[in-house]
Amino acid sequence: MTKQIHTPVERSPAENAQLALLLEVAGTPKPGNVDRHRDLSDLRFEQFLAGAVGSLAGFRLAASGGTIGEALRTGVQGMSNQSGGNTQFGCLLLLVPLITAATRDSLTPDGVKTIVSETTVSDSIDFYRSFEYVDVAVDDPPTDADALDVRRGAAAAETLRSRALTLYDIMELSANPDGNRTADGNAEEWTTGFSRSFRAAEQIATDSGPILDRAARAFLSLLAEKPDTLVAIKHGRDVASNVCDRAGAVGQDLGAAEALAAEFVEEGINPGTTADITAAALFIALERGVEV
Amino acid sequence: MTKQIHTPVERSPAENAQLALLLEVAGTPKPGNVDRHRDLSDLRFEQFLAGAVGSLAGFRLAASGGTIGEALRTGVQGMSNQSGGNTQFGCLLLLVPLITAATRDSLTPDGVKTIVSETTVSDSIDFYRSFEYVDVAVDDPPTDADALDVRRGAAAAETLRSRALTLYDIMELSANPDGNRTADGNAEEWTTGFSRSFRAAEQIATDSGPILDRAARAFLSLLAEKPDTLVAIKHGRDVASNVCDRAGAVGQDLGAAEALAAEFVEEGINPGTTADITAAALFIALERGVEV
Numbered sequence: 001m002t003k004q005i006h007t008p009v010e011r012s013p014a015e016n017a018q019l020a021l022l023l024e025v026a027g028t029p030k031p032g033n034v035d036r037h038r039d040l041s042d043l044r045f046e047q048f049l050a051g052a053v054g055s056l057a058g059f060r061l062a063a064s065g066g067t068i069g070e071a072l073r074t075g076v077q078g079m080s081n082q083s084g085g086n087t088q089f090g091c092l093l094l095l096v097p098l099i100t101a102a103t104r105d106s107l108t109p110d111g112v113k114t115i116v117s118e119t120t121v122s123d124s125i126d127f128y129r130s131f132e133y134v135d136v137a138v139d140d141p142p143t144d145a146d147a148l149d150v151r152r153g154a155a156a157a158e159t160l161r162s163r164a165l166t167l168y169d170i171m172e173l174s175a176n177p178d179g180n181r182t183a184d185g186n187a188e189e190w191t192t193g194f195s196r197s198f199r200a201a202e203q204i205a206t207d208s209g210p211i212l213d214r215a216a217r218a219f220l221s222l223l224a225e226k227p228d229t230l231v232a233i234k235h236g237r238d239v240a241s242n243v244c245d246r247a248g249a250v251g252q253d254l255g256a257a258e259a260l261a262a263e264f265v266e267e268g269i270n271p272g273t274t275a276d277i278t279a280a281a282l283f284i285a286l287e288r289g290v291e292v
Numbered sequence: 293m294t295k296q297i298h299t300p301v302e303r304s305p306a307e308n309a310q311l312a313l314l315l316e317v318a319g320t321p322k323p324g325n326v327d328r329h330r331d332l333s334d335l336r337f338e339q340f341l342a343g344a345v346g347s348l349a350g351f352r353l354a355a356s357g358g359t360i361g362e363a364l365r366t367g368v369q370g371m372s373n374q375s376g377g378n379t380q381f382g383c384l385l386l387l388v389p390l391i392t393a394a395t396r397d398s399l400t401p402d403g404v405k406t407i408v409s410e411t412t413v414s415d416s417i418d419f420y421r422s423f424e425y426v427d428v429a430v431d432d433p434p435t436d437a438d439a440l441d442v443r444r445g446a447a448a449a450e451t452l453r454s455r456a457l458t459l460y461d462i463m464e465l466s467a468n469p470d471g472n473r474t475a476d477g478n479a480e481e482w483t484t485g486f487s488r489s490f491r492a493a494e495q496i497a498t499d500s501g502p503i504l505d506r507a508a509r510a511f512l513s514l515l516a517e518k519p520d521t522l523v524a525i526k527h528g529r530d531v532a533s534n535v536c537d538r539a540g541a542v543g544q545d546l547g548a549a550e551a552l553a554a555e556f557v558e559e560g561i562n563p564g565t566t567a568d569i570t571a572a573a574l575f576i577a578l579e580r581g582v583e584v
Contacts, residue, residue, distance in 0.1 A: 009369055015345050022314070022341040036328055036337065045328065046504050049314040050584040053307050056348070077301055082584045212338050292342040292374045 013102040013287065014059035017095045020283035021052040021088055023292070024275060027215030029257045031223070031247065032231075032264030032271050036212065040265065047084030054078030055092060062099040068119050069126025069167060071096045076130040086134040090186050090276035094197060095283055097190070102287050109193030116168050116190050121160055123167035128156045137272070139182050139233050148173070182237070185229040185273035189280070196222060200281030205290050211282075214290075217252045219278045223271055224248035230272035243269055305394040305579065306351035309387045312575035313344040313380055315584070316567060319507030321549045323515070323539065324523075324556030324563050328504065332557065339376030346370030347384060354391040360411050361418025361459060363388045368422040378426040382478050382568035386489060387575055389482070394579050401485030408460050408482050413452055415459035420448045429564070431474050431525050440465070474529070477521040477565035481572070488514060492573030497582050503574075506582075509544045511570045515563055516540035522564035535561055 011019065025048040028035035034043055058075020062068070075092045101112040132153040141149040147159040148170075159165075165173075174187035189197055200218045207214040224247040227240035243264075250256045264270075286292075303311065317340040320327035326335055350367020354360070367384045393404040424445040433441040439451040440462075451457075457465075466479035481489055492510045499506040516539040519532035535556075542548045556562075578584075 009346075009349075009373060011342075011346065011373055015348075019342055019345045022345070023338060026338060026341060044502060044504075046315060046318060046502065046584050049318060050303075050311055053303065053311045053314070054301075056307075057301075081301060081303055210336060210338065212336075292338050 011286070012063060013099045014056060014063040016286040017059040017099050017283050018052055018056045019292070020095065020279050020286060021055060021091055022049065023211055023215055023282050024091065024279035025049070025052070027212045027219060027278070029254060029261040030216055030219045030275065030278070031257055031261040032269040033275050038261065038265060040270065043084045043087070047082040048087045050082035051079040051087035054081045055088060058092060058096065059099055062096045063103045067123055067126070068096055068100060068115070069123030073126040073130045076133050080133040086136050088279070089130070089134060089136050090272060091279040093186050094189055094194070094276055094280040098194065098197070098280060098283055107284065107287055109195060109198055113193040116171070119167035121164055121166055124160045124165050124170050125154070125157045127167050127170065128152065128160065129154050137230055137233055139177070182229055182232045185226065186276055189277065194280065196225070196277050197280035198284060200277060201284035201288065204281055204285040205288055211290065211292055213254060215278060215282055216254055216257065218281055219274060220247055220250060220252060220257055222277050223274045228271035228274045231269055235269065239269070243271065303578070304355060305391045306348060306355040308578040309351040309391050309575050310344055310348045311584070312387065312571050312578060313347060313383055314341065315503055315507055315574050316383065316571035317341070317344070319504045319511060319570070321546060321553040322508055322511045322567065322570070323549055323553040324561040325567050330553060330557060332562065335376045335379070339374040340379045342374035343371040343379035346373045347380060350384060350388065351391055354388045355395045359415055359418070360388055360392060360407070361415030363391070365418040365422045368425050372425040378428050380571070381422070381426055381428050382564060383571040385478050386481055386486070386568055386572040390486065390489070390572060390575055399576065399579055401487060401490055405485040408463070411459035413456055413458055416452045416457050416462050417446070417449045419459050419462065420444065420452065421446045429522055429525055431469070474521055474524045477518065478568055481569065486572065488517070488569050489572035490576060492569060493576035493580065496573055496577040497580055503582065503584055505546060507570060507574055508546055508549065510573055511566060512539055512542060512544060512549055514569050515566045520563035520566045523561055527561065531561070535563065
């Protein structure tokens with residue numbers, strides 16, 4: 001017998017990013033989100049599977065030296081090839097710079113901070129163009145900044161150029177919005193060296209049991225820690241804050257989280273940004289050698 | 293507003309094959325198998341997700357002109373990069389020639405028949421080498437043919453060369469075994485122009501509802517139609533025949549199939565070949581334009 005004499009090839013960063021998307025959506029229970037055991041009325045599990053298949057083209061581009069903007073736009077274009085609409089836009093926004101960092105052997109908070117700080121105006125233009133493929137939930141822009149509403153898509157290019165706004169600049173604006181707008185949780189990852197993603201990755205790596213359970217527990221920690229941007233945009237800050245409290249009460253108890261999942265689905269509470277950071281954390285954990 | 297002005301890119305055959313693997317394992321209930329709602333004691337859902345991620349390298353090789361054998365071996369090597377062991381070997385054996393056919397614009401029973409009939413001795417050597425990455429359940433070889441036991445891996449190369457056995461020849465031997473051995477259901481697909489795969493694809497395409505339900509119903513039809521090879525190898529032909537009858541009694545009723553799924557998991561009945569053909573059917577259906 002000569003079985004199993006070969007060591008399997010290691011997964012590349014692009015493959016780990018694709019696997020992170022799949023593990024994120026499969027992790028259960030993730031209260032309020034599509035998961036292995038739940039669909040939403042307008043979004044089904046299989047659309048996330050197709051989204052993960054299509055996203056890989058963007059991940060491969062990031063791994064082979066493509067710019068952050070090109071990789072993001074290519075990934076979103078591939079992701080959108082299913083009938084559910086936006087499945088993983090936010091995940092891609094986090095995963096693409098992390099892949100670039102992993103490819104350059106600098107998958108650390110400082111490493112990825114350098115990478116996002118090197119983005120250009122051309123990256124912002126590609127970022128805006130990405131919104132032409134899918135309908136993404138974002139907060140309204142400040143009244144004096146209609147020209148920078150991401151929903152303008154490619155039409156924003158002239159403003160981006162004339163104001164020399166890099167993608168990092170755009171994220172900084174979204175992380176620190178003026179007036180009463182909601183700070184974007186993904187943008188905050190960009191401007192803080194992906195601090196929550198790295199912390200959640202550490203939790204996944206030191207946790208035990210099947211990785212889908214670890215993913216669910218990391219999601220619960222993140223949800224309790226900080227109000228979810230998507231929940232805040234759709235339901236207001238009080239609801240987002242209440243969601244944190246209820247996740248905090250559940251703690252790491254996946255049984256109790258099942259009940260919370262039923263409640264959130266009923267209430268239309270969909271913590272999308274928390275899921276995005278969970279995917280980013282899974283990617284980092286896979287790159288660090290956590291096994292499936 | 294300039295949203296959704298772009299048509300998404302079409303999925304390539306390699307991407308559709310990867311998606312077929314993901315939809316196959318997610319389809320539920322698939323009595324006796326890992327599915328969206330069930331793990332087995334030694335095999336978990338997430339290992340199939342990782343298997344699908346790793347298999348793509350082989351699919352891409354098939355799509356870019358690699359030989360059937362190289363693509364299969366590369367796919368199996370990538371698939372095996374998870375801790376569950378063999379997740380999708382049989383699926384890959386069916387998907388690789390179908391991808392080649394799709395790439396040559398000849399995804400028909402005759403088209404794929406031509407492709408498998410053109411395989412060479414080199415393809416059989418690669419096929420045997422594929423068994424070195426994972427532990428695959430196969431029937432014992434006839435007593436006079438130990439030299440062709442696939443579990444010999446690369447050690448069988450000399451025999452393959454001296455007897456000039458192509459991969460098609462190997463499949464023909466497995467589809468029409470002598471003595472009391474079990475005919476291999478996947479090998480029969482190779483020698484019959486993938487007749488059951490194409491028929492099940494037609495069922496999926498004309499069925500209605502979410503694709504994961506369609507996948508589950510196609511699996512039930514296939515299971516009722518013909519004894520599953522893996523069940524026959526592990527439990528004998530009478531059990532495999534009884535499994536057909538019980539699947540036939542369930543018909544297309546997914547509710548009744550839930551109960552059957554609980555029974556089969558309890559009894560250790562794992563219809564693997566039926567799952568392989570379901571994956572092949574999903575690939576053909578996706579190539580024919582069935583939407584996710």
